[in-house]
Amino acid sequence: MKCICCVALLVLAAFSLVGAQHCESFRDSRGRSSIDFAPLHGYTDVCSRDFQLCVMLTLGYPPSVQTIAYFVPNAEWQNIRRASTKDSAAI
Secondary structure, X not given: OHHHHHHHHHHHHHHHHHHOOOEOOEEXXXXXXXXXXXXXXXXXXXXXXXXXHHHHHOOOOOXXXXXXXXXXXXXXXXXXXXXXXXXXXXX
């Protein structure tokens, strides 16, 4: 009976590990926060990749707001990068 319980426990543990969604680690590259953010897999932080775009996206925020990160879906980030590359090539 103990053997069956152990096997059942191992099977449940394996399923929970396989089914868990992967999170990535994120730390504020500018040192404004010591918090380790863990965004969902599939998102990109705009502020750590493109500071000027981050400033443009957060321009309308009140002065009291300090943006640490601005996460967008990876597909949206790829579209932004492609558009930026096309604009640079046209110049």
